[in-house]
Amino acid sequence: MRVLVALGGNAMTGPDGSAAPQAQWEAIRGAMEHVARLVEAGHDVVLTHGNGPQVGNILVKNELAAHVVPPVPLDWCGAQTQGTIGYMILVALEAALARRGVDRKVAAIVSRTLVDRDDPGFARPTKPIGRYLPLAQAQKLIDHGETWQDRGEKGWRRVVPSPEPLEVLEAHTLHTLLDAGYVVTAAGGGGIPVVRTPDGDLEGVDAVIDKDLTAALLAEQLHADVLVIATDVPHAVLGYGTPEARPIGRVGLEEMEKYAAEGHFASGSMGPKVEAALRFARSGGRSVITTLHQITEAVEGDVGTVIDAPRL
Numbered sequence: 001m002r003v004l005v006a007l008g009g010n011a012m013t014g015p016d017g018s019a020a021p022q023a024q025w026e027a028i029r030g031a032m033e034h035v036a037r038l039v040e041a042g043h044d045v046v047l048t049h050g051n052g053p054q055v056g057n058i059l060v061k062n063e064l065a066a067h068v069v070p071p072v073p074l075d076w077c078g079a080q081t082q083g084t085i086g087y088m089i090l091v092a093l094e095a096a097l098a099r100r101g102v103d104r105k106v107a108a109i110v111s112r113t114l115v116d117r118d119d120p121g122f123a124r125p126t127k128p129i130g131r132y133l134p135l136a137q138a139q140k141l142i143d144h145g146e147t148w149q150d151r152g153e154k155g156w157r158r159v160v161p162s163p164e165p166l167e168v169l170e171a172h173t174l175h176t177l178l179d180a181g182y183v184v185t186a187a188g189g190g191g192i193p194v195v196r197t198p199d200g201d202l203e204g205v206d207a208v209i210d211k212d213l214t215a216a217l218l219a220e221q222l223h224a225d226v227l228v229i230a231t232d233v234p235h236a237v238l239g240y241g242t243p244e245a246r247p248i249g250r251v252g253l254e255e256m257e258k259y260a261a262e263g264h265f266a267s268g269s270m271g272p273k274v275e276a277a278l279r280f281a282r283s284g285g286r287s288v289i290t291t292l293h294q295i296t297e298a299v300e301g302d303v304g305t306v307i308d309a310p311r312l
């Protein structure tokens with residue numbers, strides 16, 4: 001089967017959310033063992049990944065060093081995260097495949113995602129990135145013009161514009177690599193956001209696209225059979241965090257749409273995952289939300305929250 005796996009920040013940072021290099025290496029090495037098992041099982045695998053912690057950290061460096069090094073725009077920051085995370089995935093996945101005696105080549109592709117210049121997301125920042133801060137510290141940055149949001153018990157987090165992904169522009173390259181047997185990583189951090197100029201060129205924009213929404217789009221563009229959204233919880237949950245919490249297993253499209261409309265899935269975390277899973281199921285595929293440890297079982301069995309395409 002052709003499988004698109006979307007790796008969450010939890011798969012790429014330390015247990016405390018640390019984005020220190022050693023913590024990222026350890027997390028990615030662990031994650032690639034699970035991906036290698038999926039490849040060993042005979043599936044064609046495309047990986048995509050988040051970049052929220054990493055892109056936020058680059059922005060902080062930008063600000064702190066602005067008086068000595070020219071700050072770079074957010075699309076550049078996103079491109080940098082694709083490079084660094086793609087590099088770590090290549091090293092870790094190649095090694096994990098070799099240990100299993102699996103002879104498959106790997107590639108990581110710098111990928112652009114087309115968005116609409118007039119997307120309402122540019123006027124209303126919604127994508128949480130970077131570190132969490134207590135309100136007192138966040139307030140100083142808010143006073144300097146940044147937008148921060150209360151993210152609950154972990155603290156406040158900066159939010160940036162997050163337009164809808166319309167097209168992953170590297171799809172043709174990815175088709176070619178998949179047909180040649182590569183395991184590919186693409187559209188990291190939702191893809192580098194670009195818009196069409198009136199004369200038809202492309203130009204980067206200041207935004208971070210939601211990687212789960214791009215994953216659903218890319219899965220459709222690549223004609224994947226299954227979209228696996230790998231995170232740190234085994235299921236999407238109804239009444240999450242309440243005494244009535246109830247995991248959702250296999251669920252129909254309409255029933256899941258109803259739960260989403262009732263507000264069961266938090267924005268900026270489970271919300272976009274469920275939205276992505278719904279979109280891919282509507283396009284005719286099977287979507288699964290579960291933990292990284294269970295991605296092979298998610299493709300071959302019946303674990304996690306599973307939304308099947310409606311039978312026509």
Ligand SMILES: Nc1ncnc2c1ncn2[C@@H]1O[C@H](COP(=O)(O)OP(=O)(O)O)[C@@H](O)[C@H]1O
Pocket residue numbers: 007008009010011050230231232233235236237238239240264265266268269270271
């Ligand atoms: N209804 C829900 N069911 C399950 N998890 C939820 C729900 N609402 C919010 N969450 C939170 O969503 C988190 C997963 O989203 P996120 O941290 O953004 O994942 P990742 O970094 O892996 O992409 C879970 O750890 C959980 O705390």
Ligand SMILES: NC(=O)OP(=O)(O)O
Pocket residue numbers: 008009049050051052053128188189190208209210211212
């Ligand atoms: N770009 C993006 O959605 O990153 P996270 O999944 O790390 O938030």
